[in-house]
Amino acid sequence: MNSLVLLGRSIGLAGSVILGLASYTFAQSSMPENVRQRLIEVGFSNPYAAMDELYLPILREAPKGDVTITKDISYGPHSRNKLDVYQPAGVSNAPIFVYVHGGGYRSGDRDINEEIYSNVLHYFTRHGMLGINATYRLAPEVTWPSGAEDMRGVIEWVKANAAAYGGDPDRIFMMGHSAGSTHVATYSLDDRFQPADGHGLSGIVLVSGRYTVKWDPDDPSLAGIRQYFGDDPSTYPSRSAISHVPNSDVPVMLVIAEYDQRNIIETTGELFVALCDRDDGRCPRLLQLKYHNHMSEISHINTSDDLLGRDVLEFIREGADRQRRHSRMR
Secondary structure, three states, X not given: OOHHHHHXXXXXXXXXXXXXXXXXXXXXXXXXXXXXXXXXXXXXOOOHHHHHHHHHHHHHOOOOXXXXXXXXXXXXXXXXXXXXXXXXXXXXXXXXXXXXXXXXXOOOOOOOOOOOOHHHHHHHHHOOOEEEEEOOOOOOOOOOOHHHHHHHHHHHHHHHHHXXXXXXXXXXXXXXXXXXXXXXXXXXXXXXXXXXXXXXXXXXXXXXXXXXXXXXXXXOOHHHHHHHHOOOHHHXXXXXXXXXXXXOOOOEEEEEEEEOOHHHHHHHXXXXXXXXXXXXXXXXXXXXXXXXXXXXXXXXXXXXXXXXXXXXXXXXXXXHHHHHHHHHHO
């Protein structure tokens, strides 16, 4: 079933009339024809090896800019509490962009090869931001809520140290992908895991995450979900980021791919509705990337296929401030 239909169905099933539907964009970029054809061929099948084959040659030729990279900085006691800082030349008081990788709660790292995920940081540092590439502890060694706790550790480190690298600690934007998106959402929406003075974020970008935890036998990530969230489904509502939306205020941008998993499309639609309700009908920016899959939506960043990057930059420069002002006026 087309993911646009699934998204519309999940929005409808959530029981709300969407007043802010103009916030939704089914986005198609001017990607090269050979890339488009390959993405269509891959479709819903396993995209991991195919995306490396497609995008690594492109990313090797992509612009990197004048940036100093400081790797393996510890923000916590665990060996995976690490981050890399991408500092563009000459920046001062720059907005900060934090990227958090995915991996099904059980795997993943800041760099899965020589180009991915550094491509994400290179793109945003080329546009004048201080970049942070962070990782976190994994299941089964640790379980919920370790991801949200690690996001708090990242933000506390950024608040305390980013100014020394030319960043503005009062303008922090966080983007998570897949499991990383779940962790970013949980930290920023659930105040149980935030410092006393709040989440400290100016906005978040959530890319193809799970925000309602479900025991779904058809979910290919169920094993990882059980290892991270536990084997007792009765605990899942409280552990779902969506349950804590009404008490949150962080501005949100949502992203999905055309060839994404069904459960990811549905939970994104549910979160969209919850955020619309939170903000009295002013719905969040919601972007669906035509032709893209769960991996290409990240792998293509910093190529000539610039749609997602430009939309995130617009959210950072304009949309987050407007939505934050609206939230304060409620």
